[in-house]
Every structure is written in C-alpha cells, then in structure tokens.
Amino acid sequence: MPHPHPTRSFDPNLVGARECGAWVAYYRRKWATLLVVSVGLVRAAFRMRWRPTLKGAWLVLRANQLWAPHPANDPDGARRCMERFYRLVAAESGEPLDTIEAARLEVEWWRLHRERQRGDGDGAADPLVAALTDLYGFVYQASTDEIRPAAALRVQAMDVSDRWVADGCHPDSPLIAEERALLVRSYAALLAAVHR
Numbered sequence: 001m002p003h004p005h006p007t008r009s010f011d012p013n014l015v016g017a018r019e020c021g022a023w024v025a026y027y028r029r030k031w032a033t034l035l036v037v038s039v040g041l042v043r044a045a046f047r048m049r050w051r052p053t054l055k056g057a058w059l060v061l062r063a064n065q066l067w068a069p070h071p072a073n074d075p076d077g078a079r080r081c082m083e084r085f086y087r088l089v090a091a092e093s094g095e096p097l098d099t100i101e102a103a104r105l106e107v108e109w110w111r112l113h114r115e116r117q118r119g120d121g122d123g124a125a126d127p128l129v130a131a132l133t134d135l136y137g138f139v140y141q142a143s144t145d146e147i148r149p150a151a152a153l154r155v156q157a158m159d160v161s162d163r164w165v166a167d168g169c170h171p172d173s174p175l176i177a178e179e180r181a182l183l184v185r186s187y188a189a190l191l192a193a194v195h196r
Contacts, residue, residue, distance in 0.1 A: 028171070
C-alpha cells in the first residue's frame with residue numbers, strides 16, 4: 001500500500017498542543033507569539049518544507065489579525081490570506097484543491113464561531129460542527145460522516161476556549177489543559193478519518 005502524503009500523516013498530539021497555543025496567543029493578542037506558534041502548527045499539521053511553512057505561518061497570522069477586530073474586522077482580507085495559504089498547501093501536497101473555496105470554508109467557520117461566542121443566534125453547535133465538517137471534507141477529500149466526530153470535538157474545544165476567554169484569558173487556567181486535550185482528541189479523530 002502506498003504511504004499517504006505527509007499532509008495526511010500529522011501527529012495529533014503535536015498539532016493539538018500547537019493549535020491550543022495558537023488560540024491562547026490569539027485571544028491574548030500576543031501576535032509575535034502567535035507567529036512563532038503558527039510556524040510550529042503549520043509545520044506539524046501540513047508537513048511542508050521550511051520556506052512554505054514560514055510563508056504559510058505569516059499568512060495565517062495576517063488572516064487572524066484581519067479577522068480579530070470586532071465588529072470592524074476584514075473578512076475579505078482574511079479570506080485572501082487564507083486563499084494564499086491554501087495555495088501553498090496545494091502546491092506542497094501536489095493534490096488538487098480549489099483554494100478559493102477552501103478559504104471561504106475556513107473563514108465561514110470563523111464567522112459561525114464568533115456569532116456563537118458572542119451570543120448571536122440560538123447558540124446551537126450544529127452549524128459550527130457542520131461548517132468544520134465541510135472544511136475538513138473538502139480539504140482532505142474525506143467522507144463527512146467520518147470527519148464529523150473530529151469537527152464536533154474541535155467545537156467542544158472552542159467552547160472550553162470561550163469559557164477561558166470569558167474568565168479573563170488567564171495563562172495559568174486549568175481550562176487550557178482541557179482545551180488542549182480536546183484538540184488532541186479532535187486531531188486523532190481527523191487523522192483516523194483521513195486514513196480510512
């Protein structure tokens with residue numbers, strides 16, 4: 001059997017821990033820290049060579065900075081950055097990917113999360129889980145039924161993160177460890193799904 005491309009062979013423990021670090025840096029508005037953590041996250045999650053990894057981490061940082069202000073953020077700018085990021089992912093993986101659609105799906109879950117976090121709408125998790133499922137299914141070309149558990153666990157991690165934010169973003173909060181554990185479980189489920 002051929003080995004899967006490295007972008008489908010990530011370490012869930014490493015990716016989950018680094019994403020947790022990225023979320024902490026984002027909500028504390030520690031942009032330099034977010035850039036450093038993003039380098040590790042992009043490298044761990046997509047296994048790209050170093051030059052595209054560095055460029056990709058910069059694009060992820062810029063997308064997050066454009067998205068961060070509320071309510072006067074720049075979703076179009078964030079989508080443009082993420083489209084360039086997904087172009088790097090596609091080029092490195094050699095797999096076909098509609099990078100415009102991938103960026104649209106990425107920023108759509110950001111939007112749904114922000115609405116849920118801010119108490120807009122009914123607060124149901126289902127639309128956010130569906131949006132992440134759509135993104136994962138699209139990027140990894142995997143069955144949505146198999147991907148959904150990974151998306152649901154990531155939304156649970158977001159809920160813990162949102163509690164941490166509401167509590168004041170304390171860097172020594174036990175909620176960070178809970179968030180990290182859920183992200184690791186989410187990426188383990190994603191890895192299993194993309195290998196089926």
